[in-house]
Amino acid sequence: MKKNFSNNSEYINRELSWIEFNKRVLNVSENPDTPLFERLKFVAITSSNFDEFFMVRVGSLNDQVNAGFNQKDPSGMTPLEQIENIFIYAKKLIDRQYKAFNDIQKELLGHNLKFASVEELSEEQRDYLQRYYIEKVYPVLTPILVDKRIQSPLVFNKSLNVGVLLENEKHEKFFGTVQVPSVLGRLVEVPGEGDMREFVSLEEIIKLNLEALFSGHRVVSSSCYRITRNADLTLDEEGAEDLLETIEESIKLRKWGAVVKLEVESGVDEELRSQLVDLFELSGDYVVDINGYIDLSFLMKFTGMQGYEQFKYKREEFQMHRAFKSDEDIFRIISKEDVLLHHPFESFDPVLKLVESAAKDKNVLAIKQVLYRVSGNSPIVDALVKAAESGKQVTVLVELKARFDEENNINWARRLEKAGCHVIYGIVGLKTHCKILLVVRMEETGIKRYVHLGTGNYNDDTAKLYTDIGYFTCNPQYGSDASRLFNMLSGHSKLENMYKLSxxxxxxxxxxxxxxxxxxxxxxxxxxxxxxxxxxxxxxxxxxxxxxxxxxxxxxxxxxxxxxxxxxxxxxxxxxxxxxxxxxxxxxxxxxxxxxxxxxxxxxxxxxxxxxxxxxxxxxxxxxxxxxxxxxxxxxxxxxxxxxxxxxxxxxxxxxxxxxxxxxxxxxxxxxxxxxxxxxxxxxxxxxxxxxxxxxxxx
The missing domain is CATH 3.30.870.10 (Endonuclease Chain A)
Structure with missing residues (x-):
């Protein structure tokens, strides 16, 4: 008898399952067998993961609540119930994250590395910070006092800020805010005694100077805060005359989406807390109290310090697959056998070599490739540009809707177009996420097609960090399927009668x-x-x-x-x-x-x-x-x-x-x-x- 699978208890809520995943990321930082700086990295990754989760997933749920959508998901929760549960579980995990960070700090102390508070500093160190503030910090600060003329200060998504409760001579209270400048490093090293290296946060330096910054007012209380905005962009592709311009405009709107989370320092003055909650039109449930530095993603940069290799994973040498170790022409290598690479353990270089060789090879007639996310200085894009400039037919599908890579992909698309590549943006209503490269070459026996298919992006940076599979073949059936796929993407033709691929x-x-x-x-x-x-x-x-x-x-x-x-x-x-x-x-x-x-x-x-x-x-x-x-x-x-x-x-x-x-x-x-x-x-x-x-x- 066929069982009816309709009971809600048979499904785990997607959002709570994601929080369980982020907990597993944090677990790596809690593992004493993980090198110290790598533990800090995983603390930072946990923060970055949460940022994207709240911007996209909680942002989307928030839209549903505001639209009056009350339908339950397969786990049995309405959008509002999901948000409520997300904050309950997220707050618990964030508390655990800060405990992990505090534990790591204690271990770092034993290795002469210290995240210091201003109160712990000597007079000489405080004088050093004051000079640093005057020379480097003060010139880039913009204090904003909120009064009747300025109802809502410009607070950017994910920016760190210092909120200030101020009082004038008439004992009238005002709210002031100043953004902690992201153009300066988050940590400032102060000269210490002996071998100890001490670091003070930029926000603490700013807090020391608030009276002077808001001169004429008394500082009643201050607290760091940070907001996360809804960044779940919706696009009207059907009505867009120029997709590039439409996406560029939507990227700008990301800065001003509805606030979905407010982080404040633990122990913040209740009146200041109330000002912040009112300012961003939130309920108290959307406020997260942080017991430490707000936004620990800065730790990723801290771990890049030189001279602490003993606190990092041993640098591995990624192997060149034996098939590609010779100086033999890459087309001959792939002609002899299919080759499967397991990244990052096997080098991504053969993928780069195929594109670069195709760009130079006089017998190559065409190169077609899908780009979803590429690196900042992509050698693949460089090779495609050279191929187009040398007269080859180059077709590149650049997925402009790759979330948080839209701006980067727009820049690549324009560069490729300028070089003479035929750039396409996929099919309306769909993201093109497949990983495929096709090289068409004229050989003695006729046209031959070389194909690379993968599970990961054509990104030489992430290929060192992600485990992925890449597959090279010149099997004519795969080549035929690849041609049909690109014809469908560029000509919106019907995709049918594929030999191998689905x-x-x-x-x-x-x-x-x-x-x-x-x-x-x-x-x-x-x-x-x-x-x-x-x-x-x-x-x-x-x-x-x-x-x-x-x-x-x-x-x-x-x-x-x-x-x-x-x-x-x-x-x-x-x-x-x-x-x-x-x-x-x-x-x-x-x-x-x-x-x-x-x-x-x-x-x-x-x-x-x-x-x-x-x-x-x-x-x-x-x-x-x-x-x-x-x-x-x-x-x-x-x-x-x-x-x-x-x-x-x-x-x-x-x-x-x-x-x-x-x-x-x-x-x-x-x-x-x-x-x-x-x-x-x-x-x-x-x-x-x-x-x-x-x-x-x-x-």
Whole structure:
């Protein structure tokens, strides 16, 4: 009998699942085995993650509340209930974040590094700060006094400010504010005694000088504060005459979105707190009290100090895949075999080399590529510009709607257009998120197409920090599919009759459903069945229902999900055959791999897409079957080792919480394993190499 999966208790709320993910990020900073500066980095990342979460997710929920939208999500909560729960759980996690930071500070003291308060400084140090203030800080400050003429001061999104309650000679009270200038460093080092290095925050230096800054007024109280605004941009693409200009205008509006969170220092004067709450039209529930420096993202820059390598991860040498170690022409290398790279353990350089070689090669006729997020000084963009300037046909889809990269992508788009590239901006209503590069080359036997397909962006910076998969092939069927995809993107033609690739939003969802249905049928027929997937997020409720159906049929389902997971595992008669684990470590887990046992005729795919509704229905994505034996075994091994990780991995329980693995004689850090394996494998002569992966144990 088919089970009805409609009970709200069968889904975990997306937003609370994300907070659980950010907790796992913070866990790295709480781990004493993590180097000290790396612990500070993860404290900073936790702050940055929260900023984006509140700007986008809470901003969107806030819009729903203001529009009177009260429909419950699949977990059973209305938008307002979700916001209320978000603040309850977020405040708890923020308190924990500051405890972690305070614990790290105590350890840093033992290494002669100190975040000092002004009260702890000597007279000489305070004199130094006063000179620093007069010479460097005061000239860039803009104090604002709020009176009847200025009802609402200009307070920028995510800017740090000092709010001041002032009193004049008539004992009238006013609110004043001054922005802590972001053009200056957040920390100022003061000369110390002996080996101790002491740092004071810029806001504390400003607070020391408020009486002079607001001369003629008495400072009653002061407190740092920071607001987060709704940055969930909505675009009318249909009505936009110029998409670039429309997005540029919407970026400006980000600064003035509705306030969704106010951070204030703990112990702030109640009258000043009330002024801030009224100023930004908030309820007290939207206020977060901070026990320490507001906005710890500045710690990322602090950890870049030279001379403290013992407090950082050992710098790893990313290996060149053995196929690309020779000086042989890259087109000949790819012609001989498909090659699968596992970043960052295997270098991203071959991807750069393919674009750069294509730009120079006189036999290359055309280069086509999708750019979603690229680095600040992108060598790929440089190569595409050179290719266009040399007369090659260069087509680049630049996704202008890549959130928080819009401005960067607009600049790249204009540069590419100026060089003579054919720049396209995708399809109205859809983001183009697939990762694909096509090089068309004239050879002795005729036209040949070289394709690179990946799970991550063409960004040489993040390729050193994210785990991703890249796949090179000149298989003509993949080449044909790539050409059809680009024709669809540039000419808005119908995408059909693909040989190998599946695409969203056209047929990827149906493809996944068929693959899962096949495992269900095999299980019901008494055959072995297995699904194992590595992805970033599982949110789509149709996919979750399908996985519940597979579990009930007896299919073993193992999921490695870094971030959000709305599926509830380990529930009898629902998901007892499903396991979920998350890996958060030195590198950001970003690759998407989908494995289906298929009664022994295994199929493995890589993809740009997670199992989220936006990926399956509102984005252009690709699902790529990987077929050559060595690459298949390599992907299977990645999943297998991820499933054995008991250092960076945590297992999800049926209440949505994540628990560390207990016991076991051997520890396995998957990221460390892949780094060591990459060194070992890529030092082997290609002629002697044979795959030695153990594969997934079906059992």
């Amino acid at each position: 695409s969203a939003p056209i047929d990827m969802r149906r493809k996944f459903e068929r693959l899962i249905d096949r495992e269900i049928s095999n299980a019901q027929a008494g055959k072995k069945s297995r699904i194992a997937c590595k992805l970033n997020s599982l949110v789509d409720y149709k996919m979750i229902k399908k996985l519940y159906e597979a579990s009930n049929a007896g299919v073993k389902v193992d999921l490695v999900i870094r971030g959000i997971c709305c599926l509830v595992p380990n529930i009898k008669d629902q998901s007892e055959n499903i396991t979920v684990r998350s890996i958060v470590g030195r590198y950001l887990e970003h690759s998407r791999i989908y494995y289906f046992y298929n009664d022994g005729d295994e199929e493995v795919f890589i993809s740009s897409a997670d199992w989220m509704t936006r990926n399956l229905d509102r984005r252009v994505e690709l699902l790529v079957p990987v077929e050559d034996e060595e690459s298949v075994e390599k992907l299977k091994n990645i999943i297998e080792i991820n499933l054995k990780d008991n250092v960076n991995a945590k297992s999800m329980s049926s209440d949505g919480r994540y628990m560390k693995f207990k016991g076991g004689d051997k520890t396995l850090d998957s990221q460390k394993y892949f780094q060591e394996r990459s060194v070992k494998e890529n030092s082997i002569d290609k002629k002697l190499f044979k795959p030695k992966y153990s594969g997934i144990n079906i059992g």
